[in-house]
Amino acid sequence: MADSTLNPACCARTAVVTGTYTPKGAYEEIAGLNTYTTGPTTSTHAIILIYDVFGLTSQTIQGADRLAAATSALVLVPDFFKGEPIDQDVFPMDTDEKKARATKFMTTKADFREAVSAVLAVRKEAEEKFSRVESWGAFGLCWGGKVTALISGEGTLFKAAGTAHPGRLATEEAERMMIPYCCLFSKEDGTPEQMDAYTKALKNNGQDNLVERYSNMHHGWMGARANLEDEDNVKEYEKGYDQVASFFKKHL
Template sequence: MAGAQCCENPPVLTSAFGEGSVVESLGGLKAYTVGSPSRNAAVVLVSDIFGYEAPNLRKLADKVAAAGFSVVVPDFFYGDPYVPNPEKPLPAWLEDHGTDKGFEDAKSVIEYLKSKGIPLIGAAGFCWGGKVVTELAKTADYVNAVVMLHPSFVKLDDINEIKCPTSILAAEHDMITPQEVIKQFEEILSTRPEVESFVKIFPGVAHGWTVRYDTDDDAAVKNAGEAHKDLLDWFEKYLK
């Protein structure tokens, strides 16, 4: 089932990982931050169900910051990321952690960043976070560009409503958002020249490959790195 694929390869979470620091409240949320807050552009990374302490996600945050951005990885789950548990399966956990609440929290984080004088904001969402950044992209009020990476819960109608430059990085082997659906997303975007878009299906990879890869697997690291480069290229194009 799709939910099972979403739960594969859970990371070992650690609050101490990364070159940045954790702040107790940024727009109302605890967050991992890295990069100078005085920069003109910020990127908000919206995690998958495993939350903001995932080491590979923080590695990516550090990489994005090294490219010249201020980066924020909020704790959208308020200290309660998904932990595989037969007594509380994923559907039950999702009842308490809906993407609608994630969207509202993301708006608060972005409003805080703008209040600090950062004019350009990008958002990248992974799995669960893909739906959150899609909602952000439906208006010109919040973000200047978004990247969805192996998104979940995104519908065709959502793609029709997107207003800002959007990149979709998808997996060939994804039971949650299969490549046939990604191709439909691409078709819709191709009929909307007013919205800049980039859609790429990565061969040979599965859902979650950009942040839940084995760091000892050279091929997995390479595949994730290619997606990270595409993410950076997108934000370099629209946030600088």
């Protein structure tokens, strides 16, 4: 899928406002970004969690805490958008004005190349700050999944990476991956043909990849669009993060 093509599911829903959740970690500045830090700071393993376009939402913070607890890894969630995620009122993108605002956001604050540079800067500074870390992973939600795909090719500084409900699938990126990659699809992360092609590329690129399709879940079920007051979403949200944790425990 070309970078200019948006998955209709990405454009359809706003984030879900959830109930009260008390984070288990804390915030600190890393590479100039306010970064949520959770898990043991003395761990030898670390994961950079890259959020979706809605930024530091409660569901993503809760996912980071769950991932840290299950892996005993240090998990970092940098605020790449510096407190200014996409405006909720552009969803659904049903007018030209909303589409224009979303396009501006995606080509400025959410530019993928700049995001890759920011992730690498976070990793470099965090490597000095948390000197016991020996292996690094990266996991992304929708927009963040595109970023993790881009940092998993030749010359990667990560040992394993992955995504849930990935955004903007590009089969050639899956073909070029040089590390194990975990891909958890929802039922609507592209056309069936696009998801099938991406799956085939991951299964044939020579890495120990994990691919699964959550056919009963909507795009965003592990990120800001997770409805944690819905029993089915909670069950699959927890299953997804537990599956990701098992993947990183195996490969980091």
